[in-house]
Amino acid sequence: MQSEEKIIEVKSLTKSYKNLLAVDSLALNVYRGDIFGFLGPNGAGKSTTIRMLLTLIKPESGTINLFGKSLKNERKSILSCIGALVEKPDFYNYLSAYKNLEILSRLYTKEITKKRILEILEIVGLAARKDSKVKTYSHGMKQRLGLAQTLLHDPDLIILDEPSTGLDPQGMKEIRDLIMRLCKEENKTIFLSSHILSEVEHIANRMIIINKGKTIVEGSVKELLKSSELRVTIEVNEIDAAKNLINNSGWSGKLDSFSNNQMYFKISSEEIAELNKFLVNNNISVNAVIPTRSLEEYFLKITEEAA
Numbered sequence: 001m002q003s004e005e006k007i008i009e010v011k012s013l014t015k016s017y018k019n020l021l022a023v024d025s026l027a028l029n030v031y032r033g034d035i036f037g038f039l040g041p042n043g044a045g046k047s048t049t050i051r052m053l054l055t056l057i058k059p060e061s062g063t064i065n066l067f068g069k070s071l072k073n074e075r076k077s078i079l080s081c082i083g084a085l086v087e088k089p090d091f092y093n094y095l096s097a098y099k100n101l102e103i104l105s106r107l108y109t110k111e112i113t114k115k116r117i118l119e120i121l122e123i124v125g126l127a128a129r130k131d132s133k134v135k136t137y138s139h140g141m142k143q144r145l146g147l148a149q150t151l152l153h154d155p156d157l158i159i160l161d162e163p164s165t166g167l168d169p170q171g172m173k174e175i176r177d178l179i180m181r182l183c184k185e186e187n188k189t190i191f192l193s194s195h196i197l198s199e200v201e202h203i204a205n206r207m208i209i210i211n212k213g214k215t216i217v218e219g220s221v222k223e224l225l226k227s228s229e230l231r232v233t234i235e236v237n238e239i240d241a242a243k244n245l246i247n248n249s250g251w252s253g254k255l256d257s258f259s260n261n262q263m264y265f266k267i268s269s270e271e272i273a274e275l276n277k278f279l280v281n282n283n284i285s286v287n288a289v290i291p292t293r294s295l296e297e298y299f300l301k302i303t304e305e306a307a
Contacts, residue, residue, distance in 0.1 A: 003031050003032040003033050004031065005031060005032040005068075006029055006030070006031055006032075006065070006068065007030050007031060007032050007034070007066065007067060007156070007157055007189045008028065008029065008030035008036075008053070008064075008065075008066055008157070008191065009029055009030075009063075009064075009065040009066075010026060010027055010028045010029075010049075010053075010062070010063070010064055010065075011027050011062055011063045012025045012026075012027065012061060012062040012063065013025070013026040013027070013049065013052065013059050013061075013062035013063075013064065014026070014059060014060050014061045014062050014213075015045075015048055015052060015057065015059050015060055015213075016060060021212075021213055022045045022048040022213055023045040023048050023049055023052070023059070023213040024045075024212065024213035024214045025062070025214065026045065026049060026062070026210065026213060026214065026215055027215055027218075028208050028215065028218060029218070030189065030191055030206070031189075031206070032156075032189055033183065033187070033189060034189055034190065034191075034204075034205055034206050035179065035180070035183050035190040035192060035203050035204045035205055035206075036189075036190065036191050036192060036204060036205075036206050036207065036208070037192055037194065037200035037204035037206070037207035037208070037221065038050075038191060038192060038193040038194075038207070038208060038210075039193075039194070039195075039197065039200060039207055039208065039209045039210070039299060040209060040210040040211055040216075040303075041211060041303055042195075043212075044210045044211050044212065044213065045210055045212070045213035046161075046193050046210065047161065047193075048213075049210075050084075050086065050159060050161050050191075050193060051086075052064065053066070053071075053159060053191075054079070054082070054084055054086070054159065055071065055075055055079065066078045066081075066082070066157070067081060067156070067157075080109075080110075080153065080155075081155050081156045081157060082155050082156075082157045082158075082159060083149075083150030083151060083152075083153070083155035083157070083158045083159070084150060084158070084159040084160075084161075085146045085147060085149070085150050085158075085159070085160050085161065085163055086159070086161045087161060087162070088146075088165075089142060089143070089145065089146030089149060091134045091142070091145065092134065093133065093134045093135035094133055094134075094135060095133065095134065096130060096131045096132060096133055096134070097121060097126055097129060097130050097131075097132065097134060097137070097145050097148075098117060098118075098121065098130040098131060100134060100145070100149075101117045101120065101121070101145075101148060101149065101152065102114075102117060104149055104152060105117065105152050108152065108153045110153050112152050112153065116152070116154075117152070118130070120148045120151045120152065121148060123148070123151065123178075123181070123182075123186065124144040124145065124147055124148045124151075124178060125144060125174070125178070126141065126144055126145060126148065129141070138171070139166055139167060139171060140167050140168070140170070140171030140174055140175070143163055143164075143167065143171065143175055144174065144175070144178060146163075147160075147163070147175075147178060147182075151182075151186075155188070156187075156188065156189060157188070157189045157190075157191065158182065158188050158189070158190050158191070159191045159193075160179070160190065160191065160192050160193065160194075161193045162193060162194055162195065163175050163179070163192070163194070164176070164194060164196050164199055172196070172199060176199055176202060176203055179192065179203055180203050192204065197295045197296045197299055198295065198296065200221075200295060201221065201225075201295035201296075204221050205220065205221060205222075206218075206219065206220055206221060207219070207221050207224070209299060209302050209303065211303050216302050216303065217302055221295070224298065225295065225298055226269070230266070230267060230268065230269055230272070230291045231256070231264060231265070231266055231291070231297065232264070232265045232266075232267055232272060232275075232289065232290065232291045233262050233263070233264055233288070233289075233290040233291075234262065234263045234264075234265065234275070234276070234279070234286060234288070234289055234290075235261055235262050235286070235287040235288040235289075235290070236261055236262075236263065236279065236284050236285060236286055236287060237261065237284075237285045237287065238284060238285065239258065239260065239261045239262075239263070241284060242263060242279065242284045243258060243263070245279070245282050245284060246263065249278070251265075251275060251278065254266060254267050254271070254275075261287075269291065272289060272291060276289055
């Protein structure tokens with residue numbers, strides 16, 4: 001069950017650069033325990049928004065509240081509860097992972113013990129390589145070390161900007177599994193900006209899609225995908241007869257394409273049984289009905305409509 005406690009509450013957030021309106025009256029809400037997907041095409045205003053959340057740049061107008069506090073008025077106490085990985089993490093390559101974290105731990109006013117550093121390395125799956133020089137690490141291992149860095153001070157909120165960039169499928173899976181573990185086992189709220197939509201679809205429970213700095217849609221990933229049209233593959237024996245039947249019926253506008261013995265429709269979930277019944281009642285043998293819906297299809301549909 002979703003918590004009602006808002007960890008991030010943004011209202012009417014606006015930022016421009018000369019003649020470019022990067023963020024335009026943006027609003028969003030992230031609740032405790034969320035893995036929140038922050039999506040949008042290139043140039044949508046995602047990085048600018050993240051930098052405003054981290055006080056790296058100032059908004060022109062609007063409000064940002066984190067943990068129920070005003071970021072403008074209580075910046076220091078708020079930032080002490082946030083861990084962030086923005087772009088590619090940098091380390092001392094000639095030092096070990098443990099030594100890098102030990103050096104970084106000195107930046108915090110809160111004492112970070114050796115035991116805590118070892119615990120974090122265990123959490124991110126690098127305990128066995130804690131004494132290896134970072135220059136020997138793969139890109140995926142460096143990304144996990146970057147996540148370890150965000151955990152040093154035990155933050156409640158972790159902000160991640162494209163954490164899977166440049167990773168191979170195995171590295172992406174490792175980061176995905178780690179993010180889910182941080183949320184479920186370490187009780188972290190995750191704010192995840194990513195252009196890899198399949199990754200967000202796998203792990204996020206809520207999301208927002210923005211375009212040209214504006215909110216296009218926000219809500220539960222499951223509910224938003226449920227509300228959109230499905231791409232449904234229907235496999236039949238008599239493809240020519242089925243095609244003629246569909247083209248001369250009210251279903252013709254729903255037929256997207258066909259190939260071999262398969263027809264592809266864009267319909268709602270409620271229409272699947274109705275279409276199947278129509279085909280069977282007209283002596284078309286249906287071998288399979290395969291509904292598919294992806295966040296990528298939904299994302300493209302929403303952003304194209306908003307363009």
